[in-house]
Amino acid sequence: AQKVTQAQTEISVVEKEDVTLDCVYETRDTTYYLFWYKQPPSGELVFLIRRNSFDEQNEISGRYSWNFQKSTSSFNFTITASQVVDSAVYFCALSGSSNTGKLIFGQGTTLQVKP
Amino acid sequence: DTAVSQTPKYLVTQMGNDKSIKCEQNLGHDTMYWYKQDSKKFLKIMFSYNNKELIINETVPNRFSPKSPDKAHLNLHINSLELGDSAVYFCASSQEDSYGYTFGSGTRLTVV
Numbered sequence: 001a002q003k004v005t006q007a008q009t010e011i012s013v014v015e016k017e018d019v020t021l022d023c024v025y026e027t028r029d030t031t032y033y034l035f036w037y038k039q040p041p042s043g044e045l046v047f048l049i050r051r052n053s054f055d056e057q058n059e060i061s062g063r064y065s066w067n068f069q070k071s072t073s074s075f076n077f078t079i080t081a082s083q084v085v086d087s088a089v090y091f092c093a094l095s096g097s098s099n100t101g102k103l104i105f106g107q108g109t110t111l112q113v114k115p
Numbered sequence: 116d117t118a119v120s121q122t123p124k125y126l127v128t129q130m131g132n133d134k135s136i137k138c139e140q141n142l143g144h145d146t147m148y149w150y151k152q153d154s155k156k157f158l159k160i161m162f163s164y165n166n167k168e169l170i171i172n173e174t175v176p177n178r179f180s181p182k183s184p185d186k187a188h189l190n191l192h193i194n195s196l197e198l199g200d201s202a203v204y205f206c207a208s209s210q211e212d213s214y215g216y217t218f219g220s221g222t223r224l225t226v227v
Binding site for chain 2: 035037039043044045047050089091093100101102103105107108110
């Protein structure tokens with residue numbers, strides 16, 4: 001079975017703090033893909049990153065960075081110097097080669113950044 | 116141009132009614148999906164079509180019927196609406212399995 005767990009339901013930080021959102025996944029597939037999506041209060045799902053299981057390099061995009069560790073089945077997301085506009089629900093998701101392309105989402109982490 | 120467009124954005128209807136949500140993508144993707152987001156924000160796949168052919172049908176009541184007239188369109192028809200159907204429904208498309216998904220802006224369905 002495939003599963004994604006985001007243990008942090010809600011996180012509240014003050015602007016300019018760094019924050020890490022945790023994601024742990026389970027899969028028996030050797031080829032799989034991991035994603036992060038952002039859902040701001042307006043409701044749309046915004047794609048942030050896709051990673052395949054063979055690429056463990058960390059990625060940095062501006063204030064965002066991702067740490068993929070196969071050894072611990074984790075794909076954590078860090079926002080550096082958070083801003084109020086980062087307030088949103090963040091979803092980690094998994095798609096394995098055995099599941100015909102469907103995304104398995106985690107429960108989501110609600111991030112509130114206070115001014 | 117919107118890549119994946121859903122209509123309507125909001126839908127309020129009474130129990131027992133039948134309603135449809137339409138989805139169109141102009142990305143040339145082969146695969147389209149319907150996802151449901153419940154009141155606790157949990158997202159789960161309902162259906163997937165590849166080139167008009169149904170490939171994923173999760174445990175969804177028979178009252179939900181997807182229809183794909185061509186690979187650019189995937190509509191969702193819901194019969195005999197129930198209070199528990201209230202949710203946000205997202206359409207999505209992808210070019211190949213797991214390459215990348217583009218989501219529509221969602222349809223908020225409220226059954227009263």
